[in-house]
Amino acid sequence: MKADLLQVVEAAYHLDGSDGQWLQGLTDAVGPHIDAGYGVYGATIDAADSGHMRVGPVACYRGDPAFVRAIHLTNASLSSTEVERTYRNTSAINTATERVGVAKWNEAASRHGPPGIRDCAAVIAADARGVGCMVIAPLDYVHRYSRRVKRVWERVVAHVVAMQRLRGSLPNAEERVRSEGEAVLSPAGEVEHALGSARSASARALLQAAAIARERARGPLRRQDPEEAVEMWRALVAGRWSIVDRFDRDGRRFLIAHENEPQAAEPLALTVRERQVVTRVAMGHSNKLVAYELGLSVGSVSAYLNTAMRKLGLRSRVDLARLVCAARSPSP
């Protein structure tokens, strides 16, 4: 049976339960996609301090303790450049041999890992600071994911990053499942109750459209065309809201729109929306992916980007990335 891609997205949206349970759910959902018979391992990662990377407790899917040990040893042996380069700036799904080459990987694997492992698949969901989680699977063959697979996982991972951010802003589990967010919608997308900026007619229309797309993605389409289903269910609404499910005591389902704006802390003289776009472009994301991540149209993304580039006096996306690098690490 083919593994279900939307299950990974849905696992990200589980708001009840502890962080450990959330990571376990995510690992279980990613598991069937990348498992090669050696188990699948999930862990939180924090590479914000680029000197080293902190790896949290490991969640296992059909796991083996020998690998858990190898994961900690390997990560402890990473140099700061390796952390900076391979965990911060990498595609959402990749393999270790792709990041560092076959020769270097073999060398590292022979030092720390059980024998017979030739590569390691990784799904990495980290924000612009390098904070997030990874789910990895040892492989006994050298592998590379196709562009098509990478494209769809970039989108899946955008949901994981958004929901980790939401969990971070609502740390209390009780609060997470009870908060009514900025808007309450029916499964059909009718706004039943709205606060603040969600009250305007245009906000209501955007939320409704997003709710409908989300329902359609989770309908028969998820089996017929999983990639299209993922494409349809975008990671955010209008750069601002995340929509999550809520069941009341009678088992009735509602949708809750939580305010969940990505922070973009660079000290650049830009508007919030411009900074959100700039941060993502500087991570090497395409305009289409940025549109998906923020829930904006591709036209808006390119307009925000153009204005920002003009304000900053830049002429290329690489220069933009270099500027954001400088802003992130205060130079001496």
Place this chain on the structure above:
Amino acid sequence: MKRGRSPAAVRDRAAGLHVLPFAFGGGRFAVLVEELDAGVLPDTITVAEREVGLLVRRGFSNLEIALGRGTSERTVANQISSLMRKVGAGSRVQLALRLGAVPVPLPAK
């Protein structure tokens, strides 16, 4: 032919610097750039790709790189896509970051 063309392509590895011959506007220059940190890159990268990579991470365009190196723009584009494949970068920006993009200071306000 390739070997004789650029005697200036001296690599001062001890200093971690790399001298790149560069022709621009009729003149010949040498650009001094920091070496790539080879420790985190696949060793299948060729010398030409490495030199192109050094310029990509400094924000040069394909045309500028081609003019500077005296090759065609198409050659540069091919070298870049081959680099992207080898390091697993999905975009030019990601390539620049993977090679260690050289930060530029914030604009003065």
